Structures are given as C-alpha cells and as structure tokens.
Amino acid sequence: MFGIAASSVQEIRSTDSMAGAANEIEHTNVPKVRHMLEWGHRTSYVVNAGMHFGLPATRPALVLILREARVAVLVDKIDRMTEVAGVHPLPRAFTGEERRWYSGLAYVDDSVIPVVQPSGFLTQEELAHLERAAEAGAARSEMQGAAQA
Amino acid sequence: MTASNTAKRSFVLLRIGPRRFALPAEAVAELAPPVKLHVFPHTSPSVAGVIVRRRRIVPVYDVGPLLSGRSAHGEQFYLITRGGGGAGEFRAILVSGECELATGEVRPPDADRQAYVAGTLRTSEETVDVLDPDALIASAQVRERAGVEARP
Numbered sequence: 513m514f515g516i517a518a519s520s521v522q523e524i525r526s527t528d529s530m531a532g533a534a535n536e537i538e539h540t541n542v543p544k545v546r547h548m549l550e551w552g553h554r555t556s557y558v559v560n561a562g563m564h565f566g567l568p569a570t571r572p573a574l575v576l577i578l579r580e581a582r583v584a585v586l587v588d589k590i591d592r593m594t595e596v597a598g599v600h601p602l603p604r605a606f607t608g609e610e611r612r613w614y615s616g617l618a619y620v621d622d623s624v625i626p627v628v629q630p631s632g633f634l635t636q637e638e639l640a641h642l643e644r645a646a647e648a649g650a651a652r653s654e655m656q657g658a659a660q661a
Numbered sequence: 662m663t664a665s666n667t668a669k670r671s672f673v674l675l676r677i678g679p680r681r682f683a684l685p686a687e688a689v690a691e692l693a694p695p696v697k698l699h700v701f702p703h704t705s706p707s708v709a710g711v712i713v714r715r716r717r718i719v720p721v722y723d724v725g726p727l728l729s730g731r732s733a734h735g736e737q738f739y740l741i742t743r744g745g746g747g748a749g750e751f752r753a754i755l756v757s758g759e760c761e762l763a764t765g766e767v768r769p770p771d772a773d774r775q776a777y778v779a780g781t782l783r784t785s786e787e788t789v790d791v792l793d794p795d796a797l798i799a800s801a802q803v804r805e806r807a808g809v810e811a812r813p
Contacts, residue, residue, distance in 0.1 A: 514701075565702035603711065604750055605720030607802060608704030617711065617718055624699035624711055624718060 513591060514561075515618050515627040516576070523551075523577040524590065530575050534558065540645045542638045548646055549584050551577060556584040557642050559633045565613070581630040582639065596620055599627050671764050672782055672791060675740055676757045678729025683763065683782045683791045688742045690751060692760050695737035707801035709755060712739055721753045727777075727801050742794045752798065767791060776800060 534547040537557075544563035549556045556577055562570050572586035599616035612635075614626040634642070671686035693714055698721060700710035709723040719741060725733030739753035740760065765784040777796040782789050 566704075567702060600718050603718065603720040603752070605708050605722065605752055605798075606703055606705045607806075610703040610705065613702075619713065619718070622697070624701075624713060626701045 513623065513625050514565075515596070515620070515625050516630070517615075517627070518593060520579055520630045521576050522579040525575050525577070527573055527575055527586065535649075537642065537645050538649055540642060542634075542642055545634070545638075545642055548642075549575070549577070551584075554582070555646075556582050557634060557639070558584045558586060560586045561633075562586075562588075564633060578630045578633075581633065583630065583633045585633060594620060602626075670767065671762055672767075673740070674761050674763050674784075674789065676759045677733055677736075677754075678725055678731055680729055681787065681789045682728065683789050684740070684742065684794060685779075685791070686762065688794050689740060690743055691741045692756075692758075693739040693741055693753065696739070705802075706805040707798075709734060712753060714739075714741060714751075714753075717751055719751045719753050721755060722798060722801055724754050724797055724801050727797070727804055744795065754797075 530549060530551075533551050534549050536547055537545065540546070544560045545557045546560070547558040549558055558575065560572065562568070562572070570588050572588055574587050574590060576585045576587060578584065596618040599618050601616050602611060602614050610626070612632040613628060614632070615629040616627050617624050618627050672683040673686050673689045673692075674681055674683050676682075691714070693712065696712050696714070698710040698712055707722050707724070707727075709721045711718050711720050713719070719739075721739060723733050725731055725736075733755040736755040736757050738756050738758045738760070740756045741751055741753045744750040744752060763782070763784050765782050767780040767782050770778045770780050770790075774790070777793050777800045778790045779793040779796070780791040782791050
C-alpha cells in the first residue's frame with residue numbers, strides 16, 4: 513500500500529473509461545509507460561505504478577491523473593482517503609531510487625506506508641525520451657494520413 | 662584503544678547466523694522484541710524494512726550477508742543502535758534473541774580484518790569480534806552498491 517497527497521491528484525478514473533483518450537507510445541525504452549493520455553487539454557504519460565516500484569504484474573483498474581506532474585498513474589485500487597498526523601522523513605538508511613520515489617513515510621492504522629512523490633514517477637531523462645517518442649509517433653501518423661489522402 | 666577503556670567497557674554479545682559478535686554497550690539503545698517489520702519497495706538491499714519503536718520509525722538492516730554470508734531475515738529480534746557521527750538516527754539490525762551483556766579484555770584487531778571490526782573481545786568462554794556499528798552499516802551499504810537488487 514502507498515499513500516499520495518490528495519492535493520496531488522487531479523482526477524481518478526477507471527481504466528475502461530479512459531480507453532478512448534489513451535494513445536499508445538511505440539518504441540519507448542521506458543517500459544513502465546506504454547500510453548499517453550489526452551485529457552482536459554493536457555497530455556500525461558501513463559505510468560504503471562507496479563512496474564515503477566518493481567512489483568509483480570497486476571491488472572490496474574484505475575488511473576490517477578496527477579495535478580502537477582505530467583503523469584497519470586495506473587493503480588489497482590484506492591483503499592481509502594484518510595488524514596495522517598505527519599509524514600516522517602525517509603530514514604537515511606535508504607540510499608537508492610526510493611529517495612526520489614517517496615517524500616517520506618506515514619503511519620496509518622498500525623502500518624508504515626511510503627508516501628509517493630509525484631515528481632518521482634519519471635526522471636527528466638525519461639520524460640525527454642517519452643516526448644521524443646511521442647513526437648516521432650505523431651509525425652508517423654501525419655505521414656500515414658497524408659499518404660492515405 | 663587504551664588499557665583503561667578496554668578493561669571497563671561493557672559489550673552486548675549477539676548472534677548473527679552461526680557466529681557471535683560484540684557491540685559496545687554504549688552504542689546499543691535497546692533489544693526490541695519481535696514487532697511488525699514494515700516492508701515496501703526500495704532499492705537498498707541491506708535494509709530489510711522499518712519498525713516502529715517508541716514512536717520512532719527505525720530502519721532495520723540485514724547485516725547477515727555481510728557477517729555470515731546469509732540473510733538474517735529469519736531472525737525476529739531487533740538490536741537498536743544509535744547512529745554515530747552526529748547523525749543521531751536510530752537503526753536496528755536483525756538478530757536472534759540470544760543477546761547477553763559481557764565484559765572482557767579487548768585487543769585491537771589484526772591489520773587484515775575488515776573495517777567494521779573494532780577489536781577482539783575475550784570473555785571467559787570465547788573470543789569474538791567487536792563490531793563498529795557505523796562502519797558495519799557503511800560496509801553493508803558499500804556491499805549493496807557493488808551489487809544492487811530491488812527488494813519488493
């Protein structure tokens with residue numbers, strides 16, 4: 513289980529309802545992202561949260577469209593909305609990518625859960641790569657459209 | 662190490678895998694009983710998870726691979742130590758419940774010993790390595806950087 517600040521989430525949708533708004537990104541070497549989402553005059557890259565965190569594959573049912581990052585996140589379910597007394601800093605013992613993934617740890621109902629950092633889902637390099645892949649895909653589509661016309 | 666502090670210091674003897682080690686008693690805050698180990702995805706293999714102890718979130722290290730060549734994940738007790746060097750952060754290592762207090766003569770380590778061995782403690786029954794907790798954690802982190810693997 514993970515936590516995310518409610519203020520970081522713009523919208524929550526089922527994956528089924530978003531099918532028409534999602535475009536596949538081809539030839540990306542960011543395997544956790546396979547689609548981009550055109551939604552509310554914005555383009556977001558859809559990150560499979562399970563793959564991002566190295567978890568076993570599941571069938572995500574929901575998309576969280578994040579407010580500030582150009583990211584939408586595929587998740588299995590929303591457990592609940594709750595208030596937490598505070599977010600504890602991630603102990604210095606953690607020295608890897610998790611320092612980018614999490615803004616800290618929260619104690620919720622006898623469990624310690626990591627609080628995800630929206631900007632941690634994609635690095636600047638990954639974003640730049642996805643943008644190039646998306647542009648290349650758009651150019652290909654335009655050429656195909658022109659050829660058919 | 663001077664003769665005066667070797668004679669008076671106390672040590673906590675602990676078992677990790679088949680071997681016993683000693684930690685300076687002043688570095689040990691508590692031997693915590695089996696409490697829930699909270700785990701979540703991360704990429705710091707020497708960290709097994711975190712526990713909550715006295716309202717603190719305490720990271721738990723598995724130093725078994727470093728000290729005995731195999732994980733201490735089966736162990737259920739946590740020896741909580743204070744971070745040195747002004748860091749002040751508490752951290753725990755997974756240990757068996759077999760811990761005891763001992764005093765004895767401490768000798769400097771042989772020159773070829775690992776950096777985390779601060780000396781050799783001789784009790785009435787045995788001779789064990791005295792661990793430097795800060796150097797132990799640092800060595801575990803160096804070891805993990807040499808071969809990082811994700812821990813779900």
